[in-house]
Amino acid sequence: MVYRSHVLICNGTGCTASKVPEIMARLEKALAEKGLEKEVKIVKTGCFGLCEKGPIMVVYPEGATYCHVAPDDIEEIVNEHLVKGRIVKRLLLGDKDVEDVAKSLDNVGFFNRQVRIALRNCGVINPEVIDEYIARDGYMALAKALTEMTPQQVIDEIKKSGLRGRGGGGFPTGMKWQFAANQVSDQKYVCCNADEGDPGAFMDRSILEGDPHSVIEAMAIAGYAIGANQGYIYVRAEYPIAVQRLQIAISQAREYGLLGKNIFGTDFSFDLDIRLGAGAFVCGEETALMTSIEGHRGEPRTRPPFPAVKGLWGKPTILNNVETYANIPVILLKGADWFNTIGTEKSKGTKVFAIGGKINNTGLVEIPMGMTLREVIYDIGGGIPKGKKFKAAQTGGPSGGCIPASHIDVPIDYDNLLELGSMMGSGGMIIMDEDNCMVDIAKFFLEFTVDESCGKCPPCRIGTKRMYEILDRITSGKGEEGDIEKLELLAENIKQSALCGLGQTAPNPVLSTIRYFRDEYEAHVKEHRCPAGVCRALLKYFIIPDKCKGCSLCSKKCPVGAISGEIKKPYVIDQNKCIKCGVCMDTCKFAAIEKK
Amino acid sequence: MKSIEELKAIRDRTLKEMSIRDNEDKMRIVVGMATCGIAAGAKNVMNAFIDELNKRNINNVTVSMTGCIGICRLEPVAEVFDATGEKTTYVKLDAEKARRIVAEHIVNQKVVTEFTVGAAER
Numbered sequence A: 001m002v003y004r005s006h007v008l009i010c011n012g013t014g015c016t017a018s019k020v021p022e023i024m025a026r027l028e029k030a031l032a033e034k035g036l037e038k039e040v041k042i043v044k045t046g047c048f049g050l051c052e053k054g055p056i057m058v059v060y061p062e063g064a065t066y067c068h069v070a071p072d073d074i075e076e077i078v079n080e081h082l083v084k085g086r087i088v089k090r091l092l093l094g095d096k097d098v099e100d101v102a103k104s105l106d107n108v109g110f111f112n113r114q115v116r117i118a119l120r121n122c123g124v125i126n127p128e129v130i131d132e133y134i135a136r137d138g139y140m141a142l143a144k145a146l147t148e149m150t151p152q153q154v155i156d157e158i159k160k161s162g163l164r165g166r167g168g169g170g171f172p173t174g175m176k177w178q179f180a181a182n183q184v185s186d187q188k189y190v191c192c193n194a195d196e197g198d199p200g201a202f203m204d205r206s207i208l209e210g211d212p213h214s215v216i217e218a219m220a221i222a223g224y225a226i227g228a229n230q231g232y233i234y235v236r237a238e239y240p241i242a243v244q245r246l247q248i249a250i251s252q253a254r255e256y257g258l259l260g261k262n263i264f265g266t267d268f269s270f271d272l273d274i275r276l277g278a279g280a281f282v283c284g285e286e287t288a289l290m291t292s293i294e295g296h297r298g299e300p301r302t303r304p305p306f307p308a309v310k311g312l313w314g315k316p317t318i319l320n321n322v323e324t325y326a327n328i329p330v331i332l333l334k335g336a337d338w339f340n341t342i343g344t345e346k347s348k349g350t351k352v353f354a355i356g357g358k359i360n361n362t363g364l365v366e367i368p369m370g371m372t373l374r375e376v377i378y379d380i381g382g383g384i385p386k387g388k389k390f391k392a393a394q395t396g397g398p399s400g401g402c403i404p405a406s407h408i409d410v411p412i413d414y415d416n417l418l419e420l421g422s423m424m425g426s427g428g429m430i431i432m433d434e435d436n437c438m439v440d441i442a443k444f445f446l447e448f449t450v451d452e453s454c455g456k457c458p459p460c461r462i463g464t465k466r467m468y469e470i471l472d473r474i475t476s477g478k479g480e481e482g483d484i485e486k487l488e489l490l491a492e493n494i495k496q497s498a499l500c501g502l503g504q505t506a507p508n509p510v511l512s513t514i515r516y517f518r519d520e521y522e523a524h525v526k527e528h529r530c531p532a533g534v535c536r537a538l539l540k541y542f543i544i545p546d547k548c549k550g551c552s553l554c555s556k557k558c559p560v561g562a563i564s565g566e567i568k569k570p571y572v573i574d575q576n577k578c579i580k581c582g583v584c585m586d587t588c589k590f591a592a593i594e595k596k
Numbered sequence B: 001m002k003s004i005e006e007l008k009a010i011r012d013r014t015l016k017e018m019s020i021r022d023n024e025d026k027m028r029i030v031v032g033m034a035t036c037g038i039a040a041g042a043k044n045v046m047n048a049f050i051d052e053l054n055k056r057n058i059n060n061v062t063v064s065m066t067g068c069i070g071i072c073r074l075e076p077v078a079e080v081f082d083a084t085g086e087k088t089t090y091v092k093l094d095a096e097k098a099r100r101i102v103a104e105h106i107v108n109q110k111v112v113t114e115f116t117v118g119a120a121e122r
Ligand SMILES: Cc1cc2nc3c(=O)[nH]c(=O)nc-3n(C[C@H](O)[C@H](O)[C@H](O)COP(=O)(O)O)c2cc1C
Pocket: A164, A165, A166, A167, A168, A169, A170, A171, A173, A193, A194, A195, A196, A197, A198, A281, A282, A283, A284, A285, A286, A287, A319, A320, A321, A322, A324, A325, A426, A500, A501, A502
């Protein structure tokens, strides 16, 4: 069936939460009323990456990209655009005054600076229709591997591509596959890590929601390469849309015989199952993940033996991240040499980042390795809101660290980030401006690891808790001389003695903030002062007598009656009563209240 | 799935349906669909364009609509833009003429002079 127009609507988690179901219903109804159901096709897609501007809708053939679409806009889009062919310019993303809409996106740095490999199909195809994946060369790489290549040739191509794991560690994927392929065993397994526990990261979710078949295809290829006939996708139950799309995709692949027995008429058979995780951070660690798949409590164990030797149920197993897998089919089709043209010396290809925090374009971006932080923040991210100053970017989540403004021009790749005391991690990137307190940030991440520590080993269970207590003391104005040194000592000991990656990396956010912002720590400890004005216990509110008009508004709003004075004369705050809630500052019409 | 040929067949079939979503340097046919155009039968003309392109397996031409082109007495009107942006305006169309434009202008790259606005105005 050929339609004269396709209307693509984002059905990612972000947009779905902003009334997309209602928008879809209104659109279907409006099309039916105009008798356009046979002319206009509605296509559900995955995330476009620009969730901040969602819901996103793209109308073809014009390619008009509409943002912040509300249910009440649907009538206008149908009557104007779909019936009369007049673009609804007020909803256009990007340049609203162009003659040719295709050009409206030309100046939107968010899109044109990206290189999309892992996200190639997100926002382009309907993830619930396998034919659309196939139309974009889906399953061709599997066909090529099975019919034209030996398992060793597949591994060699992946090795040559230089692909490194996108789940955090950055281990060379081809080498991992080689280890597992070298094992002799009656049974091997292929696993996919879709636990995505890093707070703020959502690239794996978006790939599963927007392009589930790319992961399925890659896992079958991995199965062929290492000699496994069964795979498991470990995904957190908190991702209901991703789980549902995966289920649909797996059953469609089975129906087409792309999973199951004798794929493409060869003697290779492979099948996949989903295992749901309860959303514990530690279950993203490979040994804990496998223990959890086996049906036990998700706790890590010591390595070696590595999973490639003894993994799931004691059998050789490979585990890769969702984004790592999403790269595989493209590498096999276009070749390792092509992949090698993108990226830096030791980090090939692209990386998807979820940018959040103090940035204008919150969202999901895929950049070539080697792009600088400055380009990511200003060209793609649209800069810092309200013209504030960039202070640091946190990458690698609770296992990573921060990159201060002085290193904004460093090319982003695995090795440079490690050298700066941070890491690539799974791709969370939180941008911080002058109003963020670095001690507070470190405390935030440590609180997360204290909560998520599984409790099996003492360095992590007790050590991170002690570190947290020291940070809590510092941020509440009770810091003592020597606290910073104690933090450093504890951190080194935990890093060296914890059982798994969770504990070994937990001190990183603290160490890296001490490394670059020691003066802020010292201000907290020695002067009981928070330079960024974040730590409440260290703040005091004052009324500036020269600016106060004596209107009495603040004293009426103060919930504890801490402000007193005479009308038309400057008021005063009683520091003993003040609970530092900030209401007075928000109410004052003359900006006469300051916090120090 | 027993063979790559089967997979390729699905790919090619679906690609045809999806080609509308990819608008890089293509020929475009734009049909005037304001009140005047619709009253004069522009909808039939558009459907004929789409149908004929589809029959001939032509995927690199998009058909879209626009508002009033400004020559209401000559409706239905369609403009054909080639890949370089060169424009030909066809007027007083019907389904039959639309099919001929596909056959001659799109396939054989020859402007159908007799249907152009230039010919109508003479
Ligand atoms: C505490 C902890 C949490 C982790 N969480 C994840 C995760 O959510 N997703 C992921 O892919 N890898 C995670 N990893 C890394 C995995 O252990 C493993 O290295 C990775 O999945 C391997 O795949 P890759 O080589 O494709 O990156 C985590 C590691 C640790 C120590």
